[in-house]
Amino acid sequence: MAKSAIKKSALRVSENGLEKKTSSKRLEVLKTYKIYIGGQFPRTESGRYYTPVNKAGEKLANVCLSSRKDFRDAVVAARGAFGGWSGRAAFNRGQILYRMAEMLEGRKEQFISELLRQDSTKAAAQKELNLAIDRLIYYAGWCDKFQQLFSAVNPVASSHFNFSVPEPMGVVAIVAPQGDGLLGLVSAIAPVIAGGNTCVVLASETKPLCSVTFAEVLNSSDLPGGVVNILTGKPAELISGMVNHMDVNATIYCENNSSVKASIREQSAVNLKRIYFYDHLNWQKDEGQSPYLIMDTQEIKTTWHPIENIAGAGGSY
Amino acid sequence: MFINGSWQKPLSKKYFDTINPATEEKLSEVAEASAADVDKAVKAARNAYDKTWRKMPARERAKYIFRISRMIQEKARELAIIETLDGGKPIRESRDFDVPTAGNHFFYYAGWADKLEYAFPNRQTTPLGVAGQIIPWNFPLLMAAWKIAPAIATGNTVVLKSAETTPLTALKLAEIIQEADLPPGVVNIITGAGATGAAIVNHPDINKIAFTGSTDVGKIIQRAIAGTNKKATLELGGKAANIIFEDAPIDQAVEGVINGIYFNQGHVCCAGSRLYVQESIAKEVIRKLKDRMESLIVGDPLDKNTDIGAINSRQQLETIHKYLQIGKKEGADMYESSCPLPRKGFFCRPTMFTNVAQSNRIAQEEIFGPVLSILTFRTDDEVIEKANNTPYGLSAGVWTDKGSKIFNMTRRMRAGVIWANTFNKFDPASPFGGYKESGFGREGGLHGLLPYLNLVNH
Amino acid sequence: MATAGSIRTLPDFSLSPRIDQVGVEERASRFTKRSIKKETKMNGLKLVLNMIDLTTLEGKDTDGKVKQLCYKAMHPHDAVDGIPKVAAVCVYPSMVKVAKKAVEGSGIKIASVVTAFPSGQAPRDIKIRDTKYAVNEGADEVDMVISRGKFHAGEYNFVFDEIAAIKEACGTARLKVILETGELGTYDKVRRASDIAMHAGADFIKTSTGKIQPAATMPVTLVMLEAIRDFYYKTGKMIGMKPAGGISKSKLALHYLVMVKETLGSDWLTNEWFRFGASSLANDVLMQIVKEKTGLYQSANYFSVD
Structure with missing residues (x-):
């Protein structure tokens, strides 16, 4: 846990006069970093863990080493949540994303402390956190607008009303960027769920702390369980299972490993899932956010319906 | 070249x-x-x-x-x-x-x-x-x-x-x-x-x-x-569902089904090859389809009166015949038009199968020929589930006179092109894809x- | 009149099948893509001529005019052999006697428009007397108009009962029920009115009086043909169809025949079950027949205008 938070609570205790100077003796309660599936925080079913270390060689935590089974469970949760989430009013999705930003803001200290432990500087951590919050706000605003921008009423020649609208693809598997443990995660998730998809995210292997804490933010943000599922573990173990899964509609890969990219593309052919490589995006910059990123996980649906033309301008009736 | x-x-x-x-x-x-x-x-x-x-x-x-x-x-x-x-x-x-x-x-x-x-x-x-x-x-x-x-x-x-x-x-x-x-x-x-x-x-x-x-x-x-x-x-590919509700404009729906599956000999990736008819009108619709099928003219593609021309290749004709055999073997009832076929060339009568189950291959696989599989349903939810129950998602059709139902169906069907009270329409201004x-x-x-x-x- | 027993089996006409306008017009235009040539065309043209209700319905009609029309009906074009007669001559009730006499022995039927044609705005007893008068004068067929006002007001029972009453008044004369589709507004209503007419006892359903535009069109006729087919499916009873007004060219008439064949089948392709209400169509058909025979395109000057 963040040290500052502990100090604060210790202070409060002493002010209450119940105890004096207990902080030095009190045993710190360590947080268990669990994964997030279907709105629950299970441990990995495999019972495995790994222990990432920072540059200073300090152990970050014992983190779940998620298995393919965990991924499959998460896909089931995501599929189950898709109908409800995509069926919600876009306005309501916007409210929930905004709520996520609020909750993130409220737990600033904790995230900063985690970022610091994951080799960030104070200024960089502050910046990353602020960007992450702002990014959620940015996409909260897009939820009920991008459809207007990317829809079309098509002037077909026959007597039909014809329109094209974006619709969410379904379940999206995301391999989050290794750097920007918080910002990268948020930036990859937000456009996907803003558009009504549900997702399973594999967090940064080396910087996983914020992802689990972010799951706690999600869990307190009115976001229905299963919309975002967060796993920790090793991409090398999991990617192929993510790309092979027949019930995943799209895969987003945020690293620039060309052999991994080639294998993702090859394996995606199994059900022709859509694949996107966000290897060139700098999440810290403006290019890290865009409605075009929302559109990546949208399908365009075109609907036709006849237009009755009786009595219209001397119609043929 | x-x-x-x-x-x-x-x-x-x-x-x-x-x-x-x-x-x-x-x-x-x-x-x-x-x-x-x-x-x-x-x-x-x-x-x-x-x-x-x-x-x-x-x-x-x-x-x-x-x-x-x-x-x-x-x-x-x-x-x-x-x-x-x-x-x-x-x-x-x-x-x-x-x-x-x-x-x-x-x-x-x-x-x-x-x-x-x-x-x-x-x-x-x-x-x-x-x-x-x-x-x-x-x-x-x-x-x-x-x-x-x-x-x-x-x-x-x-x-x-x-x-x-x-x-x-x-x-x-x-x-x-x-x-x-x-x-x-x-x-x-x-x-x-x-x-x-x-x-x-x-x-x-x-x-x-x-x-x-x-x-x-x-x-x-x-x-x-x-x-x-x-x-x-x-x-x-595709295996489009074409859904007819009991409150549909039936005669136009029948025409839409005919146009949906027999257009271009059924060599259409978005062909309406799976017909879902609400049980209350199934008999009537099937009777009308059969009557309409009889009025289709199969023959010389250069004749202006021809409705169904030649199958594109011998290989494709064999594929279609293979599926007709599969359909019969699976226990579906096959009905084909009684029209005469030219002696030479690759021709296939317009054909429909009734009594088809969702699990039949003729209801799942793309045949790419003038072959219609007819299934029945009772409720909206049931037909949505069945219509989406396919690896494909190119197109779909729905026929009902009720506006709110149209929007429910067109939104829930997972396909790139949805035709409501029409079928097989194309236009340069209209996006197409699956x-x-x-x-x-x-x-x-x-x-x-x-x-x-x-x-x-x- | 509908008895209590038959009411139980009557459909709710407000539930008549819906018609999609764009779809039905597309289907109708498909028939016009059929190409009819040579022998088939000749047979088709003769059939068309044989299905015509040669019509004069004017305030200025006189005995003389009607007699001339009747002669034309019997001898459409004596210059060429093998030309069939038309099916019927259609006149106002006051002209029935003259017409009946003029066509005597020819087999040509006399049809008379009744029920305060064309508006139908008269009390029922007058309409019944109108009908009985025409039948007594010798009309073989009676063309009534429905009360469109009542129909639009949703008083389907009124419309139904009126048709049933006229049917009774007809005795053995065949009853054609004119829907006046140009005043009905939508195909849904055309379908509904067709269903009412057939269930109430119509032997024929007919599109128009010819006094209102638009009169017969292919889509509107298709909607009525489909209603006839559905009625036949349900009851096994054949009902005739008569598009009237607006069909003046042979090519269009042939397209109508294609439509009848593909919608109802060949059984309907006789003048017992299908008629064209037209006056100028006959000459165009004759010109086409002569053109087919001689290979020369014809001039109207060579065909009598009655």
Whole structure:
């Protein structure tokens, strides 16, 4: 846990006069970093863990080493949540994303402390956190607008009303960027769920702390369980299972490993899932956010319906 | 073959026959492009891209494409007859649908060429480079138009391969392109079979693959271009659900079903091959379908009265026959029209199966022929679940007089094109393309531009 | 009149099948893509001529005019052999006697428009007397108009009962019920009115009086043919169809025949079950027949204008 938070609570205790100077003796309660599936925080079913270390060689935590089974469970949760989430009013999705930003803001200290432990500087951590919050706000605003921008009423020649609208693809598997443990995660998730998809995210292997804490933010943000599922573990173990899964509609890969990219593309052919490589995006910059990123996980649906033309301008009736 | 603005003999020195499927007579011999021929075409396209097309002011590009459109209109009758001879489709369809729609497609995209900055808010666009395009045999000229028009309007150059059994109208289109004075190499049209297609897919200097065809080949392509930066648009198979509710305008629905499955001999990736009828009206609808089926005329594609022409190839006819056997074996009731068939040529009676179960292969697999599978349902939720219960997601249809139900159905059906109280409608302004294993990317309309462009920040 | 027993089996006419306008017009235009040539065309043309209700319905009709029309009906074009007669001559009730006498022995039927044609705005007893008068004068067929006002007001029972009453008044004369589709507004209503008419006892349903535009069109006729087919499916009873007004060219008439054949089948392709209400169509058909025989395109000057 963040040290500052502990100090604060210790202070409060002493002010209450119940105890004096207990902080030095009190045993710190360590947080268990669990994964997030279907709105629950299970441990990995495999019972495995790994222990990432920072540059200073300090152990970050014992983190779940998620298995393919965990991924499959998460896909089931995501599929189950898709109908409800995509069926919600876009306005309501916007409210929930905004709520996520609020909750993130409220737990600033904790995230900063985690970022610091994951080799960030104070200024960089502050910046990353602020960007992450702002990014959620940015996409909260897009939820009920991008459809207007990317829809079309098509002037077909026959007597039909014809329109094209974006619709969410379904379940999206995301391999989050290794750097920007918080910002990268948020930036990859937000456009996907803003558009009504549900997702399973594999967090940064080396910087996983914020992802689990972010799951706690999600869990307190009115976001229905299963919309975002967060796993920790090793991409090398999991990617192929993510790309092979027949019930995943799209895969987003945020690293620039060309052999991994080639294998993702090859394996995606199994059900022709859509694949996107966000290897060139700098999440810290403006290019890290865009409605075009929302559109990546949208399908365009075109609907036709006849237009009755009786009595219209001397119609043929 | 049409490479770099001129007619060239294949380096392979090989030719293959193209026949009239209605008479099994040979129409002509066309060149079989080898990898070396593909390379030559790609080099021409690259050269044209670098030296001419990319640099040309967009409004000038537009004028070339408008010109092509006009020439297609001028030569409409000739194109229609060739299309029907080579592919077996009824002349009524090639004359009234394929050829005009192809011309219109060029006209529509021509206008986009100098307006791309309006299409993508806050972004500039750049072309991708050389597009390798592979088209199927069901709408030979129209598919060529769907591929070429948006590609060159957005500033790309093209190497297009027509289908093995239907190369002629694409070559005729090449003549038009030549007559229109399009700069050499901007559009190169080659002929060949699967190996030629593979050479295009695997060519290292191609930036974009656009393919229309079977899902199996689509997957092969997706695997083949793994590890490259090639972009892809795949427009693949389908097994569209066409749903009739008891409150539907029944007679128009019956007509829509007929048009949905028997249009172009059922060689349509978006064909309404799975019919779901609400049980309360199933008897009536089936009776009407049978009556209507009897009025369909199967025969000489060049006869204006023909509704159903020749199956495109012997191989496809065999595939259809195989599925008819499967359907019977699975216990479905087969009903075929009593119409006479010509003695020569590849013909198939319009056929429907009743008593079909969701798990039957004829209800799951794409047959690509004039074969309808009829299933029944009771509730809205049931039919939605059944309609979406397929790996495909290209198109779907729904027939009901109730507006709110239409919107419920059209929203919940997972398919790229939904026809409500109509079926098998196409328009250059209307995006077309699938969900799931029916492929990705859109062709037509504003949304058909993106597959040929990179978006860049200002 | 509908008895209590039959009411139980009557459909709710407000539930008549819905018609999608765009779809039905597309289907109708498909028939016009059928091409009819040579022998088939000749047979078709003769059939068309044989299905015509040669019509004069004017305030200025006189005995003389009607007699001339009747002669034309019997001898459409004596210059050429093998030309069939028309099916019927259609006149106002006051002209029935004259017409009946004029066509005597020819087999040509006399049809009379009744029920305060064309508006139908008269009390029922007058309509019944109108009908009985025409039948007594010798009309073989009676063409009534429905009360469109009542129909639009949703008083389907009124419309139904009126048709049933006229049917009773007809005795053995065949009853054609004119829907006046140009005043109904939508195909849904055309379908509904067709269903009411057939269930109430119509032997024929007919599109128009010819006094209102638009009169018969292919889509509107198709909607009525489909209603006839559905009625036949349900009851096994054949009902005749008569598009009237607006069909003046042979080519269009042939397209109508294609439509009848593909919608109802060949059984309906006789003048017992299908009629054209027209006056100028006959001459166009004659010109086409002569053209087919001689290979020469014809001039109207060579065909009598009655």
